[in-house]
Amino acid sequence: MKIGIIGLPGSGKTTIFNALTGGVAEVSAYQKGKKDPNLAVVKVPDSRLDRLSAMYNPKKTTHAQVQYVDIGGTVSAGEGMESSMHELLRLLHPVDALVHVVRNFDRPGEPPRAEEDLDALESELILSDLIILEKRVERLEKEIVKARKGDPKELELLKKAGEILEGGEALRGYPEIAQSQMLRGYAFLSAKPCIVVLNTGDEVELGTTGLQLPNATVLVELKGRLEMELAQLSPEEAELFREDLGLEEPATFRLIKESYQLLGLISLFTVGKDEVRAWPIRQNTPAQKAAGTIHSDMEKGFIRAEVVSYDDLMACGSHSAAQKAGKVRLEGKNYLVQDGDIVDIRFNV
Numbered sequence: 400m401k402i403g404i405i406g407l408p409g410s411g412k413t414t415i416f417n418a419l420t421g422g423v424a425e426v427s428a429y430q431k432g433k434k435d436p437n438l439a440v441v442k443v444p445d446s447r448l449d450r451l452s453a454m455y456n457p458k459k460t461t462h463a464q465v466q467y468v469d470i471g472g473t474v475s476a477g478e479g480m481e482s483s484m485h486e487l488l489r490l491l492h493p494v495d496a497l498v499h500v501v502r503n504f505d506r507p508g509e510p511p512r513a514e515e516d517l518d519a520l521e522s523e524l525i526l527s528d529l530i531i532l533e534k535r536v537e538r539l540e541k542e543i544v545k546a547r548k549g550d551p552k553e554l555e556l557l558k559k560a561g562e563i564l565e566g567g568e569a570l571r572g573y574p575e576i577a578q579s580q581m582l583r584g585y586a587f588l589s590a591k592p593c594i595v596v597l598n599t600g601d602e603v604e605l606g607t608t609g610l611q612l613p614n615a616t617v618l619v620e621l622k623g624r625l626e627m628e629l630a631q632l633s634p635e636e637a638e639l640f641r642e643d644l645g646l647e648e649p650a651t652f653r654l655i656k657e658s659y660q661l662l663g664l665i666s667l668f669t670v671g672k673d674e675v676r677a678w679p680i681r682q683n684t685p686a687q688k689a690a691g692t693i694h695s696d697m698e699k700g701f702i703r704a705e706v707v708s709y710d711d712l713m714a715c716g717s718h719s720a721a722q723k724a725g726k727v728r729l730e731g732k733n734y735l736v737q738d739g740d741i742v743d744i745r746f747n748v
């Protein structure tokens with residue numbers, strides 16, 4: 400599961416990336432001509448996992464993970480746009496969702512223009528999709544008429560998508576199109592789920608910038624530079640600063656949690672003396688398939704899943720107490736795993 404960080408040049412993508420990862424990737428790289436994306440795997444914070452870990456005291460605690468790619472110097476309109484768009488497409492093709500960073504801090508001589516910046520890049524995503532789409536429609540129409548190959552259904556969907564894009568809207572708000580298997584291969588950028596990150600300067604109060612969000616996006620506002628600096632301190636130091644600033648948890652936690660949700664992921668837990676672990680699975684995954692996330696043998700030889708919900712386990716205080724209270728269930732292969740289920744797979748190979 401990979402998330403691409405995009406935004407106009409200098410909007411703070413690498414700063415946010417560093418805040419997410421506690422890393423020290425070089426900021427302002429675009430001006431220096433660096434093009435290689437920064438890549439990092441980030442743990443998904445989960446207080447439930449922490450409490451389970453305290454209950455079982457395992458040798459190892461393993462969080463679910465999300466990957467972030469920071470793509471340096473994303474397109475700006477005008478000269479060279481076509482080639483930078485091409486490069487952008489190549490880099491963004493494999494990502495599952497987008498984090499769109501918008502500058503909301505002063506730059507010498509350039510006060511923030513969050514709304515305009517947001518619209519500018521959103522329009523470029525739409526335009527880029529439209530270019531791909533029009534070429535494809537043209538070819539498909541010819542194929543269908545001349546050679547009687549090519550799928551008319553695909554053409555119909557593409558035309559529908561074209562109308563939406565021409566109306567200036569992203570495809571992500573239209574599940575029929577954004578989630579269509581038939582159109583998957585095109586990897587339309589505006590069809591990818593998207594979080595808008597408003598990167599607010601230290602001197603501006605959070606929540607005071609009005610912003611009209613594009614269709615079907617989620618907003619997370621944070622102070623990127625401050626968060627980056629905090630992420631680079633030791634946990635003890637960071638905690639002290641946070642207390643001083645009246646911050647409860649890193650703002651990036653919300654961003655990571657939102658991205659996890661945006662990807663349609665929920666967590667199931669496995670617990671034991673060796674390891675307590677959160678596993679990312681897609682919403683509405685049946686138990687047998689979910690078992691395959693843990694180990695392919697568990698899917699193949701699946702018999703039953705022993706399940707207790709996180710809330711029931713915590714309310715009862717221990718697994719055996721939950722069992723006595725009748726809260727531990729045996730579920731079959733078609734049971735849809737719920738977020739926070741603690742699962743023990745019985746299998747036989």
Ligand SMILES: Nc1nc2c(ncn2[C@@H]2O[C@H](COP(=O)(O)OP(=O)(O)OP(=O)(O)O)[C@@H](O)[C@H]2O)c(=O)[nH]1
Nearest residue numbers: 408409410411412413414426427429472504623624
């Ligand atoms: N005041 C302030 N400055 C910031 C903030 N975030 C980033 N900056 C500054 O803005 C400049 C650009 O930040 P980067 O994180 O490199 O931005 P970027 O989007 O990765 O830039 P490119 O990769 O060059 O497109 C740097 O000088 C940062 O220190 C912020 O929250 N507040």
Ligand SMILES: [Mg+2]
Nearest residue numbers: 412413428471
């Ligand atoms: Mg950068």
